[in-house]
Amino acid sequence: MDNLFYRKDKKPFDIRAMLKKLVKNKRAMLGLVIGIPLVLFLLFGNHGVVQRLRLQGQKAELQAKIQQAEAETKQLQAESKALDGDKKAIEKVAREKYGMAREGETVYKVRKKN
Numbered sequence: 001m002d003n004l005f006y007r008k009d010k011k012p013f014d015i016r017a018m019l020k021k022l023v024k025n026k027r028a029m030l031g032l033v034i035g036i037p038l039v040l041f042l043l044f045g046n047h048g049v050v051q052r053l054r055l056q057g058q059k060a061e062l063q064a065k066i067q068q069a070e071a072e073t074k075q076l077q078a079e080s081k082a083l084d085g086d087k088k089a090i091e092k093v094a095r096e097k098y099g100m101a102r103e104g105e106t107v108y109k110v111r112k113k114n
Contacts, residue, residue, distance in 0.1 A: 022028055043049050083089050094100040101107045 022032075041048065045051070083093065099107055099109070
């Protein structure tokens with residue numbers, strides 16, 4: 001009754017026997033000879049999956065840089081429009097950004113403690 005539910009004698013996994021059967025089976029051998037290089041080419045070739053994933057990552061990085069540059073451009077254009085013809089705004093930017101002063105003025109820079 002015990003023999004109905006399981007096999008007593010387990011055959012060890014024999015790689016040599018499996019390879020001999022594979023070599024004898026011409027269709028399987030042809031499939032492996034064609035299939036393995038094809039899969040490797042599809043994964044690692046010039047237009048393969050790995051290359052595509054790498055390029056998509058680069059594309060995302062470049063798009064983020066483009067968006068950042070466009071935002072900076074918009075900010076600079078808005079700043080430029082604000083400075084158009086407004087002498088007080090121009091003077092403020094000249095003093096704050098470039099440390100300029102009128103004749104006879106002395107500029108003192110206060111350093112912040114860290």
